[in-house]
Each structure stands twice: as structure tokens, then as C-alpha cells.
Amino acid sequence: MSNTTSLLIELGTEELPVKALPGLAQALFDGVVDALGKRGIAVEHGGAKPLHTPRRLAVLLPSVAVEQPEQASEVLGPYLNIALDADGQPTRALQGFAAKAGVEWTALERTSDAKGERFVHRAVKPGVATRELLPEIVREAVAAMPIPKPMRWGDHDHAFARPLHWLVLLLGNDVVEGELFGIRADRMSRGHRFMHDKPVWIGRPEDYVDALRGAKVLVDxxxxxxxxxxxxxxxxxxxxxxxxxxxxxxxxxxxxxxxxxxxxxxxxxxxxxxxxxxxxxxxxxxxxxxxxxxxxxxxxxxxxxxxxxxxxxxxxxxxxxxxxxxxxxxxxxxxxxxxxxxGLASMNDGLKTVTYQAKLGTVADKVARVAALAEAIAPQVGVDPALARRAALLSKADLQSRMVGEFPELQGIAGRYYAMQDPALDDLSHEDRNALANALDEAWQPRYSADDIALSPLGKVLAIAERLDTLAGGFAAGLKPTGNKDPFALRRNALGLARTVIESGFDLDLNRLLADASIRCNSKVLSADLPSASELERSVEVLESLDISSKELMSALESILGEQFDEKFTIGVVNCVTDQVPHLKDFILDRLRGYYADKGVPVQHFNAVAELRPASLYDFDRRIDAIGTFAQLPEAEALAAANKRINNILKKAGDGIPATIDPSLLKEPAEAALAEAVEAVYAETGHALAHGDYVDALAHLARLRPQVDAFFDSVMVNADDIALRNNRLALLRRLSERLGSVAAIEHLSG
Incomplete structure (x- = not known):
């Protein structure tokens, strides 16, 4: 880049907000570079980066063009049939266009497009010197900075992160004339407030870092x-x-x-x-x-x-x-x-007077729900249910402690220390006491996005139960996040739940867990204004889709609700649960979308598994891994496209497809070969699918490609003979059911 020089911009201020400082410096740097580029001024900033200290923001660019390149312009004018009259003389339209361009109409050029020939004014202006544009560039970059809380000072309307006290603006060796917030540009910076409280001469931008270092300021x-x-x-x-x-x-x-x-x-x-x-x-x-x-x-x-x-x-x-x-x-x-x-027991008693949420009761009510969930989950993962219940009942006791009142970030951590020394827990073995104490801390994990999940099995159980109740309670109380609002951190809790289940390898039925949590929360939320008994019918279909029979749910309700169990109240809970559980599951799967994207899983793979909505999140994860392996096989693309085609054919065929295949109607060799291969693959993959060995199952399915290709090459599915057509549709449906047994592989196509 020829004819270039260095550039220094320094904004000297009062002490800038600490947490915002790096972002402000980056925004100024980016704003200046973008503003230069927008004006066609070439910049080679190489390793240049934002410079800043608590009292200054600076941009130091080693190579900036000293002027813009020539500015070519082209303004299109009227078409000839409008611009010239019958005698070839200029009309008012052409005269006005020429006057606006500042030239005689005879100096205009002509050009053509799809509509015909028209006049055009072309001009080339010399580029403006960079020094003339810099004041505007600085003001533009500063105006675009994301100032968290703009501050005004003096008797004017200027607003910035902090009051401005000096401005350095150097292009090469020369000061650029300009001002910002009433401060005129100069070459004088300032040193350390206490160790070098005097102006610092900056001869040229290249001297800036060393000059300030000599003035006891490390600006880098x-x-x-x-x-x-x-x-x-x-x-x-x-x-x-x-x-x-x-x-x-x-x-x-x-x-x-x-x-x-x-x-x-x-x-x-x-x-x-x-x-x-x-x-x-x-x-x-x-x-x-x-x-x-x-x-x-x-x-x-x-x-x-x-x-x-x-x-x-x-x-x-x-x-x-x-x-x-x-x-x-x-x-x-x-x-x-x-x-x-x-002691923890006394702290726990205090939770009865602390409201968790108006519709969901006190923190003590929440603790009781979490304890019941933990007790139900524990035996499914090899944890003592009695110990899980006891730990859950103490999981929020430290919220009433003086320590957590003063140090909120110690919630759970304080509980761990108290549990290790509380005489009320002396009846526990040393091992159980340690497990309970650690679980009180681990129940809060992951505390933030990059945090680890709970380490111990008991801690994992508490973490899962806590988040299940938070999610179900949030939905039951109408607190589902909207836009940026998420007062109960339901998004973070959903991801924490999913991560804990998946990364722990817990093969838990999410539908049933959500239903159990929803029953407990909705039974608290529901008022006396309940629906009629006839509304129970509309819940049956949803229950079946969740693989939870109405009998199972009613039995669960009876055990959970106890004396509250009556037909009208129960029907109201059933309706709420069947409405909320699918939405809760969708909400959790939406969080998983980002989780897997961060792991590099293609969105097509996620969608292929999500369409099947597996009941277990751990099972979901295994399917994700398997579909990733399958996608690498040479047969994957063709089989995905074939399954997509099959699904379209079946969708158009509608109802009435036979449940079984009639071997006597397999007339074509290709369809007979496919039917034989399909039955063989059913036998080969049955055990693998039953035991979650999805990689093996998909490997067997990949071997169907030759028969599938041959079928579509030589067999007419929509045959005139209705019996043949229906038999072929039955064959394709049986094939599609097995091809889609691990994931909806058609998402891998195209």
C-alpha cells in the first residue's frame, strides 16, 4: 500500500467503568477501522489491537492511506424518448438533469439497458485527504460505541462513558485539527496520575506506547x-x-x-x-x-x-x-x-415463611416436591432413595443461613460445611454423611454455562429433581420465558437438566419425570375453578403420545395427591399435565439444539433424532452419535434420499395401506429381493435396537442400498392393479419404519 502513514487516536478520560472497558476499547477500534473502510481509505493494521487503560481509549494503526482513491460516480438520467423532442432538442427533463449535474446537456454521455438508450452523467473526483475526514470518522466511531450508562458533564449536552479531558489525533507526524465533546485535538497525552502527572509529548504515533511507558503507563x-x-x-x-x-x-x-x-x-x-x-x-x-x-x-x-x-x-x-x-x-x-x-433443621424451618412464588407456595413447599422427585429418581440410578430424600429436604436450608445472606454465591457450598458438622446428622455413616454434604453443594451444578455437572450420583439426583421442579413449576405458574425475559432462569435450568442426564449416562424416561413434576406443581397451582369431568376425554390422546396410560397417571395422581384426590380436582390436574408436558419437552429439546451445535453436530443430525422425540435424553444422545457415524457411510445419502421419497409416496397414498405384505403379490424380482432383504434386516437389527446399539443397527440398514436402488429402478409403485399397488406400499412402509427406527434419516438428504 503506497503513500501511507500511521494513525493515533487517544481519548483521555476520567476512570472508565471496569467491566465495560475492554468492550469500549474494541468498539472504538472497530468503529474507526470500519469508518475508514467505508470511505475507501485503505488500512493495514496488521497486529494492531485496541489499547486502553482506566483513563484512556486508544487506536494505533501502523499504515493508513493519506487520502481516498479517486471517487468515480455515475448518475443515470432520462431515456432518449423522454429526454429529446421530435427535433432532437433537449426537453425540460433533460435540461433539469444536466443542470443538477452542473454540465451542459451536450456533455452528457449515453448508455443502454434493457429498456433502451438513456443519458448518463459520469464524473471522477479526486479523493479527499484522510486528515480532512478524520474528525468526522472519530465522531462517527464514538457515537456508535455501546455506552452502558452515558454521563453528562459541565454545562453542555455532551454524553460519554466518562468526561473527556484530552484528545490526541495524529496522522503521521502531524496533529489533525478537530475536536470532540468540546476538546480540541493535540499531540499531548498524559502520564500516570500519581507517578507522572504532567503532559506527555507524542512526536509520532509509533512513539506512543514507549512514550507512555516512560510516563509510567502501560497502555498495551x-x-x-x-x-x-x-x-x-x-x-x-x-x-x-x-x-x-x-x-x-x-x-x-x-x-x-x-x-x-x-x-x-x-x-x-x-x-x-x-x-x-x-x-x-x-x-x-x-x-x-x-x-x-x-x-x-x-x-x-x-x-x-x-x-x-x-x-x-x-x-x-x-x-x-x-x-x-x-x-x-x-x-x-x-x-x-x-x-x-x-443447625440445618432450624434453618429449614425458616423456609416455611419464605415465598418461592405466589402460585407455587413457599420454599418449603418446593423442597418437599423436590424431595419426592429425588426419592422417585434415586432407585432408577442406583442411589439410596431414603438418603436422596433426606438430602433433598436439606438442599435449601442454607438459604436461611447468615453466611449465604451475606455471600449469596455460597449457596450449597455453605450447606456442605454445615452438613459435615451438624450433630443432627450423626446417625449417618461417615460415607453417607459425606455423600449428603457434597450433594447439597453439587445440587446447584452446573452453576454457569461452562461449569461441570454434579460429580456424585446423589448430587446428580438432587440436581435433576431440583431442575424438574423448577421447570414444571415455571410452566404451571405461567412463567415460560418470552424474548429476553426469563426471571426463573428456566432456559438455564433446562440445559442443566439435559446436561446432567446425558453426561451422567442416566437412561431416565423424561416424559414420566416431567409428568410427575407437573402433577406436583399443578396440584399446588390449581384453584377451585376446575373443568368438568367430560374434559378428561381430551387428555387420553396426549397421554398415549407420551407413552403414559391414563390408568398409570391416575394411579400416580392418587399417590401424590392423597386426600386431595377427587374426580374434579384430578381431571383438572390431568388436563394441565397433558397440556404442559409436551411443551416442557419441546422447551428442553430447544436447549439441546444449541448444546449439540456447540459440539459440532450438524443441525440435520439433530433434527433427524428430534423428530422421533425419544423418551430418554441419554437415548437421544446415543442416537445423535449413531447418526453421525451413519452419515459418514457411502450409502447414507442414497438411503436418506430414498426414505424421503418413500415418505412422500406414503403420504400421498393416505390410509388403507395393508398392515402386512402378501408374498404372493411380489411379482417383480426387485420387489421380491427387497422384501427378503427387509425381513432379514428386521431380524438382524432387532436385538441391536432393543439394547440401544444404534451404530450396529444403522450399519445393517446401510446394506439395504442395492435392493432399494434396484426396486426404484425397475418397479412401478403406483401400478394399475390396486392389489399390487397396495402390497408395494405395504413393503415401502415396512422398509421406512425400519429405516427410521434410529432417526428420521431423510433429514440427511439434500
């Missing part, structure tokens, strides 16, 4: 981050441990300092009796410190603070850091001791 966020890590690790090593550097905490610290300096600190070892998660939460979330871990990864009494200054003696800074953290630690210690005196 990567360089600043690397120094933080190096200093924190060195300080932790001197303290005899290793630093816990959590990425989110590191990112925030990096946006708080311009010249980082690690300061080694400590606290009283007695505080280590408090759950370490509470201490870590205080250090990281509240104070942005880095904990130091000792032997075995256990929390030590040391931590590292990062100052935005490098004094000769950091003892006063150390004292300040230690002083600010001590009251929070003392509070945590007090809360923990008092909670231990109270």
Missing part, C-alpha cells in the same frame, strides 16, 4: 496483564505458595491499573477455620486480591494485592489492604459460628 493491556501475572506469581512464591489467578479477577484488575505493582499481604491464620470459599469470595469479588494457596492447594493466610503505584516502601499500602479485608473476614467468621449453632 496484554503487556499490563503479563506484568500483573509475573509480579503476583513472584510475590506468592516468596510467601511460600502459589497464586490463585482466576481469569475474571485478572481481567478486572487489569482494567484498574496503569502501572501495576504486586503487594504481598497476610491475615490472621485463625480465619482459615471459615469456609475458604467465603474468604476467596471476599478477596476476589469484593477487593480484587489474589489468594495464595499452600500445600495441596489449600488456602493460606497470604494474599496479593495489586497497587496502581510503585512506591519505594509499600508497607502503608500493605497495611491498608490488610485493614480493609479484616472486617469482612470477621463477619464471615461470626456468620459461620452462629450458623453452626443454629
Amino acid at each position: 493491556p496484554d503487556e499490563r496483564r503479563a506484568r500483573i501475572v509475573a509480579e503476583v506469581e513472584a510475590a506468592a512464591e516468596q510467601a511460600g505458595g502459589s497464586a490463585r489467578i482466576e481469569p475474571g479477577n485478572l481481567a478486572e484488575v487489569n482494567c484498574l491499573v496503569e502501572w501495576p505493582r504486586a503487594v504481598a499481604c497476610s491475615f490472621e491464620a485463625g480465619f482459615l477455620a471459615v469456609p475458604p470459599e467465603a474468604l476467596v469470595a471476599t478477596m476476589e469479588a469484593n477487593q480484587k486480591f489474589f489468594p495464595v494457596l499452600g500445600d495441596g492447594g489449600r488456602l493460606s493466610e497470604h494474599f496479593i494485592g495489586v497497587a496502581n503505584i510503585a512506591p519505594k516502601d509499600d508497607s502503608e499500602i500493605r497495611k491498608g489492604y490488610e485493614r480493609v479485608i479484616r472486617p469482612r473476614f470477621a463477619d464471615a467468621q461470626f456468620f459461620f459460628v452462629e450458623d453452626m449453632k443454629q
